[in-house]
Amino acid sequence: MASDISANPEQKPTAKAKRTGKRSPSKAIKQRSLAIYSLLSSLYPDATCSLNYQTPVQLLVATILSAQCTDERVNKVTPTLFERFPDAVALAGCDRSELESLIRSTGFFRNKAKNIQAACQMIVTDFEGEVPQEMEQLLKLPGVARKTANVVSAHAYGNIQGVTVDTHVKRLSNRWKLTKSDKPLQIERDLMALIPQPEWENFSIRTIYHGRAVCKARKPLCEICELAHLCPSATKYLN
Ligand code: SF4
Numbered sequence: 001m002a003s004d005i006s007a008n009p010e011q012k013p014t015a016k017a018k019r020t021g022k023r024s025p026s027k028a029i030k031q032r033s034l035a036i037y038s039l040l041s042s043l044y045p046d047a048t049c050s051l052n053y054q055t056p057v058q059l060l061v062a063t064i065l066s067a068q069c070t071d072e073r074v075n076k077v078t079p080t081l082f083e084r085f086p087d088a089v090a091l092a093g094c095d096r097s098e099l100e101s102l103i104r105s106t107g108f109f110r111n112k113a114k115n116i117q118a119a120c121q122m123i124v125t126d127f128e129g130e131v132p133q134e135m136e137q138l139l140k141l142p143g144v145a146r147k148t149a150n151v152v153s154a155h156a157y158g159n160i161q162g163v164t165v166d167t168h169v170k171r172l173s174n175r176w177k178l179t180k181s182d183k184p185l186q187i188e189r190d191l192m193a194l195i196p197q198p199e200w201e202n203f204s205i206r207t208i209y210h211g212r213a214v215c216k217a218r219k220p221l222c223e224i225c226e227l228a229h230l231c232p233s234a235t236k237y238l239n
Pocket of ligand 1: 175214216220221222223225226227228231232234237
């Protein structure tokens with residue numbers, strides 16, 4: 001992961017930052033981010049991963065399928081897929097064209113099928129048929145970047161290693177001005193500095209819920225948003 005945090009308007013240099021060239025979040029932005037998270041927690045207390053799965057392998061596959069696709073669509077495809085190919089061994093040895101036809105409606109199906117099969121082959125040969133738990137090993141799997149690795153690690157194993165940055169987290173964290181970056185790695189690093197580690201994945205999930213329900217991409221519903229008093233972008237969309 002990139003090690004530098006780029007300048008944020010609310011991030012003021014500390015003495016250490018002046019020496020090292022790195023910046024830490026100011027007290028003000030930390031307090032605001034915690035207030036946002038607290039409110040998200042009360043708005044979406046039961047928020048959880050919306051992908052359906054039974055095993056870590058199935059969660060990995062469902063998360064790969066969710067790229068550029070809704071979780072709802074993925075959940076329509078996976079019952080048949082997992083009935084036909086329930087585990088890493090079955091997926092590693094499956095007929096690729098059959099796999100492609102089963103996941104076609106999720107989009108980018110050829111590339112997804114290729115990655116799913118290659119990841120399962122590696123899981124079988126290098127990890128004794130089990131999805132690895134550590135970030136470094138997860139990132140070795142074909143088609144797995146930090147977003148997928150964070151989801152699988154957190155929900156399959158309860159191992160919180162980072163903040164999942166999807167399109168909603170990217171959009172909302174910028175609207176909240178918790179980051180000024182459009183790069184997922186930098187956004188993740190900025191959010192990790194603001195939110196307590198045990199809550200990283202809960203923050204992502206609740207932010208995703210708010211992005212779907214209220215802070216929509218094209219027309220955010222600021223007039224009914226309960227976070228408006230904490231959101232520097234509210235006035236932009238209310239005018
Ligand atoms: S006030 Fe508007 S921009 Fe800010 S979080 Fe709410 S919906 Fe999104």
